[in-house]
Amino acid sequence: MRDTIDIPALVARREVYKSLEAPFYTSQDVLDLDIEVIFGNNWIFVGTEPELPEPGDCITVEIGPVSVLLLRGDDEEIRGFHNVCRHRGAKLVDQKSTTIGNIVCRYHGWTYNEDGELILAEHMGKDFKKNCHNLRTVHVRSIAGLIFICLAKDAPADIDLMAETMEKYIAPHDVKNTKVAFQSELIEEGNWKLTLENNRECYHCEGNHPELTVPLSEFGFGFSPDELDERRAEDVAQYERDVLENHARWTACGLPSSEEQHLANVTGFRTMRLPLMREGESHTVDTKVACKKLLGNFSRETTGAKLGGLSFWTHPNSWHHFMSDHIVTFSVLPLSPNRTLVRTTWLVHKDAVEGEDYDLDNLTKVWTHTNQQDADLVRLAQLGAEMSGYQPGPYSPYTEPHVESFAAWYIARLNDYFVKADTQKV
Numbered sequence: 001m002r003d004t005i006d007i008p009a010l011v012a013r014r015e016v017y018k019s020l021e022a023p024f025y026t027s028q029d030v031l032d033l034d035i036e037v038i039f040g041n042n043w044i045f046v047g048t049e050p051e052l053p054e055p056g057d058c059i060t061v062e063i064g065p066v067s068v069l070l071l072r073g074d075d076e077e078i079r080g081f082h083n084v085c086r087h088r089g090a091k092l093v094d095q096k097s098t099t100i101g102n103i104v105c106r107y108h109g110w111t112y113n114e115d116g117e118l119i120l121a122e123h124m125g126k127d128f129k130k131n132c133h134n135l136r137t138v139h140v141r142s143i144a145g146l147i148f149i150c151l152a153k154d155a156p157a158d159i160d161l162m163a164e165t166m167e168k169y170i171a172p173h174d175v176k177n178t179k180v181a182f183q184s185e186l187i188e189e190g191n192w193k194l195t196l197e198n199n200r201e202c203y204h205c206e207g208n209h210p211e212l213t214v215p216l217s218e219f220g221f222g223f224s225p226d227e228l229d230e231r232r233a234e235d236v237a238q239y240e241r242d243v244l245e246n247h248a249r250w251t252a253c254g255l256p257s258s259e260e261q262h263l264a265n266v267t268g269f270r271t272m273r274l275p276l277m278r279e280g281e282s283h284t285v286d287t288k289v290a291c292k293k294l295l296g297n298f299s300r301e302t303t304g305a306k307l308g309g310l311s312f313w314t315h316p317n318s319w320h321h322f323m324s325d326h327i328v329t330f331s332v333l334p335l336s337p338n339r340t341l342v343r344t345t346w347l348v349h350k351d352a353v354e355g356e357d358y359d360l361d362n363l364t365k366v367w368t369h370t371n372q373q374d375a376d377l378v379r380l381a382q383l384g385a386e387m388s389g390y391q392p393g394p395y396s397p398y399t400e401p402h403v404e405s406f407a408a409w410y411i412a413r414l415n416d417y418f419v420k421a422d423t424q425k426v
């Protein structure tokens with residue numbers, strides 16, 4: 001028998017700027033609630049348009065007990081459906097990715113068109129109403145080629161702000177004209193919130209990410225001003241001048257670059273473009289572009305390849321990095337209280353040829369290593385959260401403000417849910 005825990009009490013007593021109490025990371029009840037409340041009601045990043053480039057292409061995504069089928073129609077639009085037949089409930093598409101005409105259930109042949117309408121169901125009699133058995137739809141929103149879905153009946157409307165803001169930032173990288181060079185699925189042995197918290201800070205980077213810290217500047221992720229000696233103070237001042245100069249240059253090339261953050265919104269997000277180290281062009285070990293064919297309209301002659309790294313972080317489950325030559329996106333999905341899937345996708349120009357324009361190892365090396373290093377840290381954090389000696393500990397105000405933003409956002413969503421449930425009782 002499982003201990004019952006009082007989740008509303010845990011939510012009510014959460015202390016600001018401290019890590020969460022252990023059951024948030026360890027309990028099956030909390031995970032069930034996370035899947036229902038967080039993953040069931042918010043906009044969840046699940047993939048990119050280049051994963052289903054042509055009409056008829058389809059991918060499936062599993063979120064807890066829900067399987068979603070995403071299908072690109074003849075009109076090029078991507079639609080989302082619950083991947084469950086309306087006859088006796090067989091799973092419709094069992095592959096992660098495939099190409100289909102109509103959606104045909106293998107069990108008894110019920111057939112749905114690209115709008116999810118049931119168009120064929122034999123032997124059901126003349127009174128059978130096909131139009132009462134269409135597939136259940138899921139909200140889908142593509143933001144500059146990044147696909148978000150929402151499982152709720154009413155999806156949060158503030159995705160409009162995220163879409164409007166991010167279209168401008170991402171459009172120059174032209175996601176729709178990219179292709180998937182590689183996709184990895186890493187299962188981290190930790191709660192999904194530990195994966196997210198780990199992503200929202202670079203306090204751990206210097207000691208743990210030898211590959212990532214080559215292209216990134218250590219000052220991009222916060223520091224305590226009272227620990228800066230004179231030399232480092234000058235380095236910081238230089239970095240800040242670099243940021244301003246680069247922002248001016250990029251803005252002149254039509255690349256919005258300044259920080260925008262709306263982390264307390266229901267559809268919370270943050271973005272900014274930061275310069276990479278010195279002559280750095282991309283997230284690679286030698287800091288040069290990994291792919292000779294640059295994205296969109298970028299070229300060595302016009303914009304140059306030093307376009308920094310545009311980062312985009314969303315609550316509750318994604319982050320993305322856009323460079324001049326490639327894009328890396330990350331989607332986090334919970335599997336159990338202590339297992340989390342991190343799906344990473346590397347995109348390059350759709351005409352780039354492997355072996356000629358890019359070397360796959362070079363393209364993927366920094367983030368393959370960084371992901372593995374992060375997975376090891378998340379595993380340690382999970383092991384600690386499961387120990388009786390664990391107590392919530394303090395976040396750094398300088399390097400962990402975005403860990404706090406995430407934790408506060410999460411607690412606010414659960415709180416909203418409990419308040420609503422209470423009002424409905426009255």
Ligand code: 3BY
Pocket residue numbers: 198199200201202205221319370
């Ligand atoms: O860059 C990222 O995706 C995050 C933020 C800094 C550390 N981490 C790997």
Ligand code: FES
Pocket residue numbers: 085086087088089090105106107108109110
């Ligand atoms: Fe799909 Fe019978 S369960 S056709």
Ligand code: FE
Pocket residue numbers: 198199204205209370373374
């Ligand atoms: Fe990391």
